[in-house]
Amino acid sequence: MTAAAKVATRRILLDVRGVSKSYGGQVGCLDVSFALYPGEVLGIVGESGSGKSTLLACLAGRLAPDTGSIAYDTKERGLVDILSLSEPERRRLARTDWGIVHQNPRDGIRMDVSAGGNIGERPMSIGARHYGKIRAEAHEWLNKVEIDLARTDDKPRTFSGGMQQRLQIARNLVTRPRLVFMDEPTGGLDVSVQAKLLDVLRGLVHELGIAAIIVTHDLAVVRLLADRLMVMQRGRVIEEGLTDQVLDDPHQPYTQLLVSSVLQV
Amino acid sequence: MIQVMSSNTETSKGYNFAYLDEQTKRMIRRALLKALSIPGYQVPFGAREMPLPCGWGTGGIQVTASVIGPADRLKVIDQGADDTTNAISIRRFFKKVAQIVTTEKVDEATVIQTRHRVPETALIEGQILVYQVPQPEPLRGIAPRQIESRKLHAYAEYGAMQVTLYEDVARFGYIARIYEYPVMVNGRHLMSPSPIPKFDNPKMQNNPAIQLFGSGTEKRIYAVPPYTSVRSLDFDDHPFEVQKWKQSCAFCGSGTSYLDEVITDDRGGRMFVCSDTDYCAKRRGAQPGTSEVAGSPAGATAGSSS
Numbered sequence A: 001m002t003a004a005a006k007v008a009t010r011r012i013l014l015d016v017r018g019v020s021k022s023y024g025g026q027v028g029c030l031d032v033s034f035a036l037y038p039g040e041v042l043g044i045v046g047e048s049g050s051g052k053s054t055l056l057a058c059l060a061g062r063l064a065p066d067t068g069s070i071a072y073d074t075k076e077r078g079l080v081d082i083l084s085l086s087e088p089e090r091r092r093l094a095r096t097d098w099g100i101v102h103q104n105p106r107d108g109i110r111m112d113v114s115a116g117g118n119i120g121e122r123p124m125s126i127g128a129r130h131y132g133k134i135r136a137e138a139h140e141w142l143n144k145v146e147i148d149l150a151r152t153d154d155k156p157r158t159f160s161g162g163m164q165q166r167l168q169i170a171r172n173l174v175t176r177p178r179l180v181f182m183d184e185p186t187g188g189l190d191v192s193v194q195a196k197l198l199d200v201l202r203g204l205v206h207e208l209g210i211a212a213i214i215v216t217h218d219l220a221v222v223r224l225l226a227d228r229l230m231v232m233q234r235g236r237v238i239e240e241g242l243t244d245q246v247l248d249d250p251h252q253p254y255t256q257l258l259v260s261s262v263l264q265v
Numbered sequence B: 001m002i003q004v005m006s007s008n009t010e011t012s013k014g015y016n017f018a019y020l021d022e023q024t025k026r027m028i029r030r031a032l033l034k035a036l037s038i039p040g041y042q043v044p045f046g047a048r049e050m051p052l053p054c055g056w057g058t059g060g061i062q063v064t065a066s067v068i069g070p071a072d073r074l075k076v077i078d079q080g081a082d083d084t085t086n087a088i089s090i091r092r093f094f095k096k097v098a099q100i101v102t103t104e105k106v107d108e109a110t111v112i113q114t115r116h117r118v119p120e121t122a123l124i125e126g127q128i129l130v131y132q133v134p135q136p137e138p139l140r141g142i143a144p145r146q147i148e149s150r151k152l153h154a155y156a157e158y159g160a161m162q163v164t165l166y167e168d169v170a171r172f173g174y175i176a177r178i179y180e181y182p183v184m185v186n187g188r189h190l191m192s193p194s195p196i197p198k199f200d201n202p203k204m205q206n207n208p209a210i211q212l213f214g215s216g217t218e219k220r221i222y223a224v225p226p227y228t229s230v231r232s233l234d235f236d237d238h239p240f241e242v243q244k245w246k247q248s249c250a251f252c253g254s255g256t257s258y259l260d261e262v263i264t265d266d267r268g269g270r271m272f273v274c275s276d277t278d279y280c281a282k283r284r285g286a287q288p289g290t291s292e293v294a295g296s297p298a299g300a301t302a303g304s305s306s
C-alpha cells in the first residue's frame, strides 16, 4: 500500500497547525503545518539550526510553541490539543501511546539497569506485575531488535553504541505506541552499524504499523524509512512531498544542495 | 495523643514541656495533621536542632515531643530492645524535659518511639508509634534529583521502583531486599517504612495505632493513619514474603517473632532469641522493667490517656 492510499483510508493522527517558536528574537521554527496519518513515517531534514529539533521538541510536548496548535488523536478522547493536557496527562501519553528515541541512548535508557529491566519499565509503569510475563516480553523485544538473549541481564553500559540504540528502540516500542519521535536515531554511529539499525527500524515500523516523525540531517535515513519528507531551512518548511519525489526531483535550490551533497558522500 | 496544654508547660527544670517551644510543636503538629490526611506523603517541616547528634533519631524525637502529653507513658526501642544506648538516652531525655512516665511494656505505653522495629505485640487504638527515619525518600537512587522524585510521587509514576524489584529477581531469583522494603500506602503513595526489617511490613497494614515517621536530617514527616492499607511491592509470581527461621526463640520458644542470632561464647556457640525484648519477657512471664516514674508526680496518675 502506498502512503497516499494509507492517507485516504484513515483519520488524522497528529494535526499540526501554524506552529512557531522563537528564542529571544532567534527563530526556532516558523508557521509549520502538516498532518500525520496512522502508520505514516514523516522525515524532517535540514542542517543544524534549520529548526527541525525545535519543531520536534514542540511536537513531543517538551517545548511550548509561541503560537499554533498540535492536536493528537488520543485513544480516550479523540483529537486533543496536547498543549491543553496537564503535565501528568502528557507524561502518561509519552510513556504509553508515544515513543521518543533520543540521538544519545544515554538520554533514553537507564545505563545502570539491565536490558530486560529497561524494556520492562514501561509495562511496569502501566501496571504489569507478573515477572514471568514482563521477562517474556523483554525477550520478545530483544529478539526483535536483534540483541542476543544472553545479554538480557547485562547493563547497557557494556553494550556497543548500536546495541544501546536498538535497546532504546525496544524500550520505547514495547508498549506498542502509535507514534514515535526520533531525533537523529543514527547519529554518532558507524556507517556499518547504522545499516543494521535502519534495517531493524524499517522492519519494526512496517510490522507494527507505527507512525513516526524522524528528524535527521542524513538523507540516507529518510530515503530508507520515510514515506513523506519535509525540508526545513531557517525555521521554515521550504519543500515537502513524497520522499522519492523530493529526493529525485528537488525544486528548491537548498534541497538540491542537500541532495547533491549526499550524493557526493 | 495531641493534647492541649492549658497551662504550666514549663517544667521545674526550666525547659518548656518536652523541650520544644509551643510554636515549634504547633508547626510540627500541623505537618503531622497534613501527613495523616495524605497517607504516605512526605511533608516538609522546619526541623529544629536537638540536643542529640543527628542520626540519633532527632526527627522521631521532635515528633514525639510534639504529640506527647504529661499523662502519656513513653516506650523507646532500638532494634527491638529498650536497653540500648540510643533508647536509654532518648528515654532519659524525655524524663528530664517532660517528666513523663516511661515503660518498657507495649501494653502500658501510649507513645512508642522506635528505631528499626515494629513491636511484636499488636498495637491498639489510641497508641502512637513514632518511627525514626534516616532517609525518607524511597525513590532516591532512582530519581537523583528531588524535583524529579517529587514529580514521580505527584503523578504516581512508580514504574521505576518496580524495576528495582525486577532487577533483584533477574539477578537472584527472588526479591532480595530485606530492610526498608518499599510499601504502597492507601493505594496511592510509595513510602519507605524506615529501616525496619521487611518482617515488620505486614504489621503496618491496617494497624489500629497511629504511625508517624520523622526524619530530622531530611526535614520530612509522613504518617499512616489507623486502619490504612500498606502493601509491600511485589510481583504476582514472586509475592512478598517475610523472613522465616528454622529455630524458635531460645528464651521464650516463640516460633513467630523476629529472631536475632547471638554469639554465646568464643567457640562459635550461637543461639536465636527474640529481637523484641519486651515481647520475649512477656512470654516468659517474667516482666522486668515495670514503669519507671520520673521525679515529678505529674504523670504518675495517668490512668488512660487515649
Ligand SMILES: [Zn+2]
Pocket (backbone or CB within 6 Å): B249, B250, B251, B252, B253, B254, B273, B274, B279, B280, B281, B283
Ligand atoms: Zn523470645
